[in-house]
Amino acid sequence: MEFTILKYFLAGETVAAMASFVGFFQRMWTVVNPPQPAKSANAIRIGLLGASNIGPIAIINPARSHPEVIIAAVAARDEAKAKKYAEKYGIPTTFASYQDLIDDPSIDAVYIPLPNGLHYEWALKCLEAGKHILLEKPSVSNATQAQSLFSSPLLQTPNPKTGATPIILEALHSLFHPAFQTFLSLLNRDNIEHVTTTNSAPKWAFPTNDIRFLYYLAGGALMDCGTYNVMALRSVFGAEPEECLEAGIRHLPKGADPVCEEAVTAKWRWGNGGIGELDADLRRGVRWAGWFGWVPVIPSPVVRVKEREVVGPVREGREEVVTRSVEMWNFLMPFLWHSIVIIEEHVVREVGSKKVVKQWTEKEMEKAYNWMEEGKKGEIWWTTYRCQLEEFVNRIRGREGSGVWIDGESSVSQMKMIDSAYEKAGLPLRP
Structure with a gap:
């Protein structure tokens, strides 16, 4: 349900609340049942490595509404599993091995949603075959691997069939939505003092033996939900941090992997003096609220930015100071619902004594379910x-698109920031 509905009802704005409610369900209906246009003759044929749980929401359903994309094949180590998956999602071809799919000359691009520790190996094999790659986050296990992958000469080697050089994209999907880009456009980066990001999953979502919690597969909270926090911090500051100031982890319960964390907090300093903090938890306790005590409340992914600016003299001996906060609720999946709240606290004070002469607060809310700019x-x-x-398709086709992209240098910087937190926390880098 939309974040603002309760507020509207409490204010007596029932018409606005109902419109928000109806809009939500209209969007969700179309998300699940998207239009399916005819496919173009030269549609990009994508193969899936693994019969993954994330595949339907991450690429299978999105491809249905894209006239230039066909999900052409799926490969799994268990061929029976691949066939069952293919039948369920209408995929025409199955392979009994990942390599067989990669070697098929009819496959133009490969989606890699494998466990983190397998990304580097199979991304290189895709590049060797000249395939484009949509690579699930995190791109690889550590910064050394990232540097190796994204500087590979294979990225400059034309595909013998098409003559095109491979395109590789780390799938930090939230960055591409107009809501997150709108949020970034509202920031004054020079004035940012402090940023906090939170992201979590409820404690019951993943058992302690899940692949997300296996060190040898490059698991851990920071390598899972925490990657989005890292992306958000880097995007907000528009730069890379100078230093990881502190990091702490919460170990898994006794009996689980001892060097794999279920939760992590970390703090970095940026060149402008701003501080960015991260709180990522894959097993967060769930609060219970509501009139009857049975409504689960799971913390929403939030980015909070605090800015501070001395505007300058408003008259002789007085200055205005503006403290501005910009919060984005549900930055992870804003297409479900989101809210961008801007609060400005204005203070007019005496320059010398700092005595407050006048103060007031201004507040507004933004939403962006689509691009506002023409041509996007x-x-x-x-x-x-x-x-x-x-x-991804625009880049393969050589089109400008929205202009939002994650290049190899950015993916390397992403892994460097993750590594710095593990080092500060005293945990070994993912292998």
Whole structure:
């Protein structure tokens, strides 16, 4: 349900509340049942490595509404599993091994949603075959691997069939949605003092033996939900941090992997003096609220930015100071719902004594389910994954698109920041 509905009802704005409610369900209906246009003759044929749980929302469903994309094949180590998956999602071809799919000359691009520790190996094999790659986050296990992958000469080697050089994209899907880009456009980066990001999953979502918690597969909270926090911090500051100041982890319960964390907090300093903090938890306790005590309340992914600016003299001996906070609720999947709240606290004070002469607060709210700028393609029901797929195809086709992209240098910097937190926390880098 939309974040603002309760507020509208409490204010007596029932018409606005109902419109918000109806809009939500219209979007969700179209997300699940997207239009399916005819496929173009030269549609990009994508193969999936693994019969993954994330595949349907991340690429299978988004591809249905894209006229230039066909999900052509799936490969799994268990061929029976691949066939069952293919039948369920209408995929025409299955392979009994990842390599067989990669070697198929009819496959143009490969989606890699394998466990983190397998990304580097299979991404290189895809590049060797000249395939384009949509690579699930995190791109690889550590910064050394990232540097090796994204500086590989294979990225400059033309595909013998098409003559095109491979495109590789780390799938940090939230970055591609107009809501997150709108949020970034509202920031004054020079004035940022402090940023906090939170992201979590409820404690019951993943058992302690899940692959997300296996060190040898490059698991851990920071390598899972925490990657989005890192992306958000880097995007907010528009730069890379100078130093990881502190980091702490919460170990898994006794009996689970001893060097793999279920939760992590970390703090970095940026060149402008701003501080960015991260709180990522894959097993957060769930609060219970509501009139009857049975409504689960799971913390929403939030980015909070605090800015401070001395505007200057408003008259002789007085100055105005503006403290501004910009919060984005549900930055992870804003297509479901989101809210961008801007609060400005104005203080007029005496220059010498700092005595407050006048103060007031201004507040506004923004939403962006589609691009506002002309020339940027999108629909109000597009998910973050659909927006991401659009830009992946645009890059392969050589089109400008929305202009949002994650290049190899950015993916290397992403892993360097993750590594710095593990080092500060005293945990070994993911292998």
